[in-house]
Amino acid sequence: MVFRAVIDADILKDSIEAISTLVDEAKFKLGPEGISLMAVDPANVAMVSFELSSKAFDSYESTEGEIGLDLIKLVNVLGMAKSSDKVGLELNEKTHKLSISMGGLSYTLSLLDPSSIRKEPKVPSLDLPVKATLNGNDLRKAVKAAETVSDHIILGVDGDVLFMEAKGDTDQVRLGLTKDELIDLTASGPARSLFSLDYLSDMSKSLKKVNEITIHLGKDYPIKINFMIANGNGKVGYLLAPRIES
Amino acid sequence: MVFRAVIDADILKDSIEAISTLVDEAKFKLGPEGISLMAVDPANVAMVSFELSSKAFDSYESTEGEIGLDLIKLVNVLGMAKSSDKVGLELNEKTHKLSISMGGLSYTLSLLDPSSIRKEPKVPSLDLPVKATLNGNDLRKAVKAAETVSDHIILGVDGDVLFMEAKGDTDQVRLGLTKDELIDLTASGPARSLFSLDYLSDMSKSLKKVNEITIHLGKDYPIKINFMIANGNGKVGYLLAPRIES
Amino acid sequence: MVFRAVIDADILKDSIEAISTLVDEAKFKLGPEGISLMAVDPANVAMVSFELSSKAFDSYESTEGEIGLDLIKLVNVLGMAKSSDKVGLELNEKTHKLSISMGGLSYTLSLLDPSSIRKEPKVPSLDLPVKATLNGNDLRKAVKAAETVSDHIILGVDGDVLFMEAKGDTDQVRLGLTKDELIDLTASGPARSLFSLDYLSDMSKSLKKVNEITIHLGKDYPIKINFMIANGNGKVGYLLAPRIES
Incomplete structure (x- = not known):
């Protein structure tokens, strides 16, 4: 199996961090067209799907295959890169190692046995009636505000308004985004x-x-939650199960 | 009772933080002319007085009344505001809640029962012989320097010099500000x-x-210690009891 | 004994921090030409030598002598200085104190009894075959990268390459600097x-x-490891004992 690629440190960092938010170890599918992954968190509550096209790379060469990686170590290693660095990746199939080079440094990370990593989840087929497009920072803001009063947040639609609401024992917070404040909203x-x-x-x-x-x-x-990464050459999808409102 | 107002996030944040430095819960007096408060810390060592004129607000409407607020929560909520945000405040007397809106977010904070909050302190009438006017940062600097050697600081006047002095077991630090380095000094x-x-x-x-x-x-x-806030439309006063020099 | 000097806060801070990295207390030799020190860390593994010429100071006056200082306190005190501050130092031999003044503040630090401080180490005479000159940040980068995989680092020369290498249980990292990437390299x-x-x-x-x-x-x-400080008016040397490779 062959895998050899060069990519902007920033793009790789953002990609790996989007995944490591849910899982510590992951099984990547490699192929001539790019890299992909599906993973579920240990508590079976959230799922992440990830695709990064070969176009996101400065140079890219890969046959079909699968590798297991310790994402915590990888994030750690990429933390050493400056944002302007290029990162070189190369698989050594014989030694079961991935070599990562950047700014003169060269790391050699042992691969994990893919069979030791949780199996890919089955993606449930869902037909959800509301689709809203918004600035990522608006969701981030609502989440941070909600944390000041509760451990949970309610997301929903009320007429033309996408709302995010949290209720503590005595206090509550609400962010309402009208259709005008959203990029798009369709509700059936x-x-x-x-x-x-x-x-x-x-x-x-x-x-x-x-x-x-x-x-x-x-x-x-x-x-x-879906969004593009790598200047449109990759995408990340999160799926999060609801809690029961008491 | 009616209370409805809009104010710069920065001004409100500075105001509340000046009070929350001494007390976690506070009873505010509201009225057509503005807001005021007197509070004493739980150990009865320090006192804060606070006044914010209706002129400090972009819009302001209030009848006479009193509300109890959890300052820790309020500081937390205001921490979500950007400094350029306007903060809207509105009292709902029926539900005993204060609604706080800023940047699309709307918080609803439960009021505290004013009778559950420590009574307003009696302000001792003091005739102090020295009055010095100085840059706030000079006192801040002296306090930080004093902390490197001791838990206490001596403030006093020696001739034309306002001095701040701290003595540790073996080391000491002293900041002397001459009349020239102060804005004003009168000592009787x-x-x-x-x-x-x-x-x-x-x-x-x-x-x-x-x-x-x-x-x-x-x-x-x-x-x-007295100083103006809100571009001259408010004032804060601290009173701190001395310790006995051993 | 007389010691009276003025120096840039930045230069003094960098100087003291270069020493306090190894020892908490130190015995400085003072003299008309400047200040110097030799110290060994408590575990006898590393040594620091330090010289600061009188030329590094704005003004300098000293007779021959020796003073003991608590470097932790000194670093703490210097932390209060702005980088543009001038720091005044003056020894009071009668009270066994060093007075440190900066930005209006004046600290009085008790001297330590020099006889209570570890004796100056004997510097081993070493004839080391490799001498490399490089940017300090390259060594810093290698050390930080090595920390992501191990507690130890190997430094060596392989042909025309100065290498720094660390091996963890499964992973490793290597920084190779060719003669071109170094300022100079001679190996006998x-x-x-x-x-x-x-x-x-x-x-x-x-x-x-x-x-x-x-x-x-x-x-x-x-x-x-040797380097200049104070715009060439001072120098620091570290000596670190090797560990046995297992």
Whole structure:
């Protein structure tokens, strides 16, 4: 198996961090067209899908295959890169190692046995009635505000308004975004679901810099959050199960 | 009772932080002319007085009344505001809640029962012989330097010099400000008192950005620290009891 | 004994921090030509030598003598200085105190009894076959990268390449600097030694801002790291014992 590629440090860092928010170890699918991954968090509450096209790379060469990586170590290593650095990746199939070079440094990371990593999740087929497109930072802001009063947040649609609401024992906070304040909103049915802020908070860290995210919502249904990375040459999707409103 | 107002986030933040440095919960007096408060810290060592004129607000409407607020929560909520944000405040007397809106977010904070909050202190009538006007940052600097050697600081006047002095077991630090380095100094009697740095440190955080503060001192007497906020449309006064020099 | 001097806060801060990385208390030799020091860390693993010429000072006056200082306190005090501050130093031999003045503040630090401080180490005479001159930040970068996989780092020369290498249980990292990437390299024999990152990490903090450092290496021999401070008016030398490669 061959895998050899060069990519901007920033793009690789953002990509790996979007995944490591949910899982510590992951199994990547490599192929001539690019890299992809599907993973579910240890508690089976959230799922991440990830695709990075070969076009996101400065140079890219890969046959079909699968590698397991320790994302914590990888994030650590990429933390040494300056944003202007190029990162070189090369698989050594014999030694089961990935070599990562940047700015004169060269790391050699042992691969994980893919069979030791949780299996890819089955993606549930969901037909969610609400689709909203908004600035990633608006969701981030709502999540941070919600954290000041509760561990949970309600996301839903009320007429032409996408709302995010959190209720503490005595206090509450609400962010309402009208159709004008959103990039787009289409609703073919009611939507109101409760989510754990633990998960949304981690996910929303990846959204700070994202101009446009799409969320799909239903009534007591999971939320889907999709956004592009790598200047449109990659995409990340999160799926988060709802909690029951008490 | 009616209370409805809009104010710069920065002004409100500075105001509340100047109070929350001493007390976690506070009882505000509202009225057509503005807001005011008097509070004493739980240990009865320090007192804060606060006034914010209706002129400090973009819009302001209030009847006479009293509300109790959890300042920790309020500081937390205001921490979400950008400095350019406007903050809207509105009292809902029926639900006993204060609604706080800013940048699309709307918080609803439960009021505290005013009778559950410590009574307003009696302000002692003090005739202190020294009055000095100086840059707030000079006091802040002296307090931070004093913390490197001791838990206490001595403030006093020696001839034409306002001095701040701290003595550790083996080391000491002293900041002397001559009349030239002060904005003003008048002394009609001796002044030298010892204060706990715990309190002065918290208080002096609010003074960092204040160009002009007035302090009043005596011999083993409390210190009074007064300064304007909200571009001259509000004022804060601290009173701190002395410790006995051993 | 007389000692009276004025110096840039920045220069004094950098000087003291380069020493305090190894020892908490130190015995300085004072004299008409300047200040110097030799100290060994409590575990006898590393040594620092330090010289600061009278030319590094704005004004300088000293007779021959020796003073003991608590470096932790001194670093703390200097932390209060702005980088543009001038720091005045003056010894009071009668009270056994050093007075430090800056920006209106004046500190009085008790001297330590020089006889209570560890004796000056004997400097081993070493003839190390490799001498490399490089940017201080390159060593700093290698040390930080090594810390992501191990507690130790190997420094050595392989042909025309100065290499720094660390091996964890499964992963490794290597920085190779060719003669072109170094300022200079001369090798009259083999060099490869293992060092504890604990020590090198502390030392390399002082190297971040240093354009040119010289290191001397041998085979399982100590490393010497030398660099200039105070715009060429001072120098610091570290000597670190090797660990045995297992």
